[in-house]
Amino acid sequence: MAANEFDAVMDRRRVPTSKWDRYPEGVLPMWVADMDFPVAEAITASLRDRLDHPVFGYGGPGPATLRDVIAADMQDLYGWSISPADVVFLPGVVPGFNQALKAFTQSGDRLVVETPVYPPILAAAGNWDLTRKEVPLRSVSEGSTVDLHRLTAALGDAEAFLLCNPHNPTGMMRTRSELEAIGKACLASGAVIISDEIHCDIVYGGKKHIPIASLSPEIANRTVTLMAASKTYNIAGLKTAYAIIPDAELRRRFVAANLGMSEGANVLGLVATEAALRHGRPWKQALISYLEANRDHLSHRLSREIPEIRLVSPDATYLAWLDCTALELGDAYRFFLDKAKVAFNPGPSFGSDDGHVRLNFGCPRALLDEGIDRMVKSLSQR
Ligand SMILES: Cc1ncc(COP(=O)(O)O)c(C=O)c1O
Structure with a gap:
């Protein structure tokens, strides 16, 4: 044993x-x-329980009970007040940021990404015919930190920022003051913030993750936050994630951009996600x-x-x-x-x-x- x-x-x-x-x-x-x-x-038990009801039709917009747990978690973990209605369920975070780019950018717009970065984030500009503006992180020997000056300069002249926080591949977390500077630069330029926070749960040494949208209502209203239980609870194959979009107009445009490509989440994934958040x-x-x-x-x-x-x-x-x-x-x-x-x-x-x-x-x-x-x-x- x-x-x-x-x-x-x-x-x-x-x-x-x-x-x-x-x-x-x-x-x-x-x-x-x-x-x-x-x-x-707790996850396998909830799935077994769900299998006892042997019908697996479409899941609709997702369970109200799960929306409530997500909203309660945001308050409890990050002091971020959201409404359950702000949550949009998705089959993945990668479909989520691509859908956001479809919704909020046009061919030729400038998308800022920091490099190195998770390959589908690197590839996203190419999917939507955007100009990728790469801001390199400082090297490993310099601590893999953000070059805030270069980043805010790039954001001053961009339509969208695809943030990866915590950062894949370096595992770096952004400080509050870095996020504030990023938020300020995006508000000034009007760039929409698409924040991939899929790794927000696995944080060491008593540090605390800060969702960029939790900094202020102004920033929240320009941000699509993408999260999932999938990395933390090892259920990525169940294809379930969610976007949190407090601004009603941004949310409407995000949902409209789906165009039948990635609507809704997997019914078993929703069950597993709720069990993870409630009992995990x-x-x-x-x-x-x-x-x-x-x-x-x-x-x-x-x-x-x-x-x-x-x-x-x-x-x-x-x-x-x-x-x-x-x-x-x-x-x-x-x-x-x-x-x-x-x-x-x-x-x-x-x-x-x-x-x-x-x-x-x-x-x-x-x-x-x-x-x-x-x-x-x-x-x-x-
Ligand atoms: C930063 C980041 N975003 C998204 C994903 C994958 O998201 P999904 O499987 O929900 O599309 C990963 C997986 O490793 C990741 O590291």
């Missing part, structure tokens, strides 16, 4: 999964943001403790055994952005895949260079150690 519920290693190849199916057996997958943990018992907090706290220990374990082992790799210990997410340039591997993703049989996400997919990779430490400690052991061995055999 594993000492901790998160220590147990499951055979995930028994069912189809993106994470474990992409690479051949023998390769350890440490890429896509999907954790190797079973979900909270003790599980979430235990998960965060486990992940925080994984994060520290990874940092300690890398600094001792592969000190050439630079890593800014993430404040949030179960993702680590590794700067491997000092190892001079050429394509670091390819090197670790071929020589260590470990699959990371390649730096260029985030708009960075091939000396960087993203590692997912949302897994049992034994798998994390296996991944690090393989990296160390592959480097010693160069």
